[in-house]
Amino acid sequence: MSINLNSALWKANDLKDEKLYAALLLAEGDRRLAALLQPPADHVSREADLPLDEGSRRHAMCPDLYRSTQTGSINRVMELLGFKEEMTCVKDDIVDPKEVKLFLEDSHEISKRTNKHWGHGDGLCTLQEVTAEKNTVLHIAAEQGHLELVETIIGRDNTLLVSQNAMQETPLHLAARAGNRRMVSLIIFLAQESGIGAYQVLTKRSIEGDTVLHEATQHGHEDVVQALMTVAPALSAELNNTSMSPLYLAVVRNSIGIVRILTQYSFSSALGRNRQNALHAAVLQSQEITSMLLDWKAELANRRDASGNTPVHYAASSGDVTIVKTILDIVPLAVYIQDHEGSSPLHVAARMCNCSAISCMIDLCPDSFELCDNQGRNFLHIAAQHGGKEINLNGRDLKNIISIINLVSRKPDLKKLVNERDNEGNTPLHYASMNGFTEVILHLLKVTEADTTLMNNEGKTALDHAASLDSFFLMAGAVATLSGYGATFSPERQDKVIKNWKDETTKWIDRVSDNLIIVSVLIATIAFSAAFNVPGSYNGDGIANLRQTRQYSIFLVLDTISMSASLSATILLVVSKAVSKRGSWISFSLSLIFLWISLFTMELAFVIAVSVVMGNGKTATKCIVSAISMSFFIWTVLAILNICSPANLETIRKFLSFTRKQTQTTRQIGIQFPKLASYVKRWNLFIFLNFLLYFTTVAILWTI
Template sequence: MSVDLLANASRKARDLEDENLCAALQLAEGDERWNALLCPPLDPAKCGTDVQLFDERHVMCPDLYLATLSGSINRVNELLGLTNETTTINDASPDVQVVFEDTPENQLGGKFHGDGLCTLQEVTAGKNTMLHIAAEQGHVELVKLLFRMDYTLLTSENSSHQTPLHLAARAGNHGIISLIVFLAQQSPIGVYEVLTKRSIHGDTVLHEAVRNGHERAVQVFMTAAPALSAEVNNASISPLYLAVVRKSVGVVNALLEYKHASAAGPKKQNALHAAVLGNPDITSMLLHWRPELAYERDDDSGSIPLHYAASDGDVDVVQEILDRASSAVYIQDKEGWSPLHVAARMCHYSVIELMINRCSDSVELRDNEGRNFLHIVALHGGRISSSLKNVLYHHGSKKLAKPGNKINLDHRHCLEKIVHERDNNGNTPLHCASMNGSSDMIKELIKLGADETLINNDGKTALDYSISQGSVFLMAHSTIALVNRGATFGPQRQDKLDHWKSEGIIEKLSKNLIVVCILIATVALSAAFNVPGSYSGDGIANLRLKKQYNIFIVFDTLAMSASMTAVMLLVVGKAVTERAARICFAISLNLLWICLFTMELAFVLAVSVALGNGKYATKTLVCFLPMVFFTSTIIVTTLYCFPKPWTVYKFLMVSKDQQTRRQIEIQRPTLTTYIRISSLFVILNIFFYLTIIGFLWYAGNLSYSISQHDI
């Protein structure tokens, strides 16, 4: 250990008055491991570390950088201190051999400027040489000049291990690429050494050209070294895969000219995995070039390209694959999912139909959980109306995306075989549809022949699972659809039944409805005393003799009365039994609907009377627009939120199974409230329709009579 370092440390310890530290330092003599801790960190001689000092002589002069970037040969010569005689390049013929001069003047340059000397060894912050810059910018003459001065620059690498040829390929300078190939072959280095260099990511020069979509540059490389297309980078990505991802048809076509080109991609994907996602033309090219790509699996999920195509739903692409490799339909991924399962999961019914018509027995494929594609449709696609109608009831011929391709197979019989199949838990597709709350899917499966009384491994039927829905709409629709078709519950003790967990839906909605109804009552009360036309001096409304004003007052009174009644019912509903609370909620919800409707009509009448005589086009528009919006709301709400009246009637009147009715009352008391609300809603909407028709008729006659009176 250095005596000076130890003495210095001992002196500091004494200054700290630390006796233990002083004693430890007295014992430190000869301890080599402590020696490294006492050495200054940037002293290579004492610390034993190899510290590379930054050599400012290799930093590219700003003037030289700008001269190279612009391609100014004269300026470059001036900064390097070169004469015209030493920089003459023989361009007469490509066959002329280049003479390499290794004079000290050519290597180091000879012109001082600023505080340094410009040389060919100067590099940018990214370790790019002058040849890197000239090649990227496409300066042909400057590239020739630099090559003559130092041909080893052809294999120089920047901080990313890229050569000048990499940068020329990235920029798409095909002229520079051809020049560098020629110069490399003329030099002692050889063209192989230049073309096979790889970047820090393992990219060849062909990777760079393809990644940036330079078709002409790719053609040059495929002419000079087509074997580069068989190389992959550190991520196992081939140039062909990059071209497919870029959707560069011309580049793909150039690469496919070499039959041994690699199609590899990340995670063992191939170029076809990428092409099937929206590239029918490239998909066709790849399948024609190498059909076996359709059977290769990726490393992520074991999926083949047809799995990807089925998930995307492009019928053209799926059809192209089936034309070349129809047996790919039978290949399953690591989860046991066939392309048919994938199409079912994504609700691509045209793709399902195409695959079933090509390979009818593919419907028998099951995943690792024992589910066929109908299970998957029921679990994931059942909320789409008429989801399986094209698949289940297809007859005759139908043209798909490609002209002239007709399907003449009625495959209903194929599906009837699997509609009763049970998965590993004993669930049929009908069980899955009930879990999903899809009344449309339930109806379609029952039409197909599904048995609604089958039980699974837990002894539950499809009707038992309709209670699993968190939404009252889905629960009600699926329950009504199953009961109307004769579904029954599984045998269970009635005191052990699971009750439908509404999670306080009525309680939450009641709080919101109270606030809304109070706001409506406040607005209606304000409107009654801030009437159109204001008041006369004795406090009487100026428009009291107008019929529209009197009707406005009536509608405003209805809105206020209905809203106040709804508030009282909702408040009372919090203090009574659960059944009474549900009844109060049902009535309040319909009263709120009445409030909204009467407020709408009151607004129309107030605006109409405020416009006075004339303005018939404006009055018509004021009457028409609110009615259109309100009518549209009624139609959408009726179609998508409430069951059809005849299904409700059948549920209430036709069902004969008393045990099923009792269990519904025990498990799902909210269902009765929902049916009451929907029934009252239908009745109210009929009344509203008649009111709207009468109102529009009255408004039309009134406008006509006023116009006749004015005439």
């Protein structure tokens, strides 16, 4: 008896599985089954099973036979098959009243009623009958876990052990999928005992190339996997049609117990789809499985998938620092492996804005920051580039990009990355300027002291890229920030580089003014009507009932401001469409301010009106109404400041101070962006106006 077989017998004994133990005893003289205990060194073959030929087609299964097999009724199945001599006196596990009635009826009447229309000349069912999916009675019984019925059926026709359904699955496939370990062991034993051979049933593949071990693994049946790995551990080296091993499927399912069983064998395959291995999947699933696989085969960390990615690339993309550190503590050189595009794990982490992962990799491998991709970009290039259009930048990502910039500024050896140029000559500041995100530009300038005068291979500076942005708001913020910190344009003829924002501004004003005119007229109409539909109504003499109250007077003042401001905004909007370009911008800017005042005072007038009609009581209700009004106002202002702000207050101050100087840059900004300084000044006015409105509101609400 071989050492492998002896070991398998010990394991079967430990499992207390008599059938599995008996099957292994019968394997002593069976070379094929013994071969499954250890795969050959050059195991690469994957012989496909041929589908059943046309001559082996079976008859359709009659309903009674199907139902009886489903319920596990041995007596009924044997009667339908005509094996009365094998009918038992044992009570079936599941007894249906209708089935009992049929069982007691005359056999001739049963056959006549059940099999009349199913093509059975003698009135009896046969073991060759199959369901719509070509499942035999053995398939059904094995899937449902009817042990005695399976043993009885195999005793009549052991060839059903290797029968395959439409998906080329054997009864053992279905038993493994169902997770019935006793059924799996029984089928293996009966196959070996009957002369069919356990090798035949264990090595059959489904139409998808899955072995019984694949089935048990991907459905998470740990006890079935334990049994199969006892009798045929070589199955763990097999791949299905999509090149996925049982171990890979176990990791994807996050089945820690199955992974532990499969990794007890050095020859188990770890391959998965697209040339991934189990560790690629593990780093996205579980810290425990990752450690388990590294202890089993540490070299998995260096292996690439079809795109050249290692498991460290995957871990860096997820941002799980614990897993990144776990891998690099064992295989530190994995951080230097680059994919087919030249991206290292550092580039991947930067693309996903995972600052903690970048910090971890640099701490463990200090020189890894020098790696550049195929375009010559370091990880700071990627962070600056993907802080813009290529990802949906949210608050968390922006915070992490700024953290990456701060990390670079804190480490002296990393500071050279700030002004490092890629194959096209672009620095990280160039990329940040192309995307126009002011916060990223500001931190590169303020924290890392990036050089604003560097030109790329096309001769463009960061300010040139900022000036090329299509969005006015992004352009305004980027240009204001860069010029405030001394950035310059590249030396070019001014008539060749000017982007005529005058025409763009005029088109934008014409488009927006049409809608704003409607809004302003509507506000004026509402305010006019409110003055004559006053709170508290009128008395018999046509005089307002609440005219003596202070709140009523405040209401009239606010309503008058709202109507007057909206009328002024309407007039200015009409004028902006008729006057010159310069006058159009001024009229439009003033109309926005008046419209904002009108909307705000109308909202405040509503709060006062509610207060006055409620009288002197109801203080809690008045406070709630006031709080709701103020909350919406504050959140609206904050949203506008976040969306439309050209820069923070410090940058705005620097820019306005810079525009007072007579330099080539200020002259070019004045020519190319004549409205930029005006826009920044009016933005300051908007901020001041909202502070004034806020304090005015607090003072008015305090009086009520």
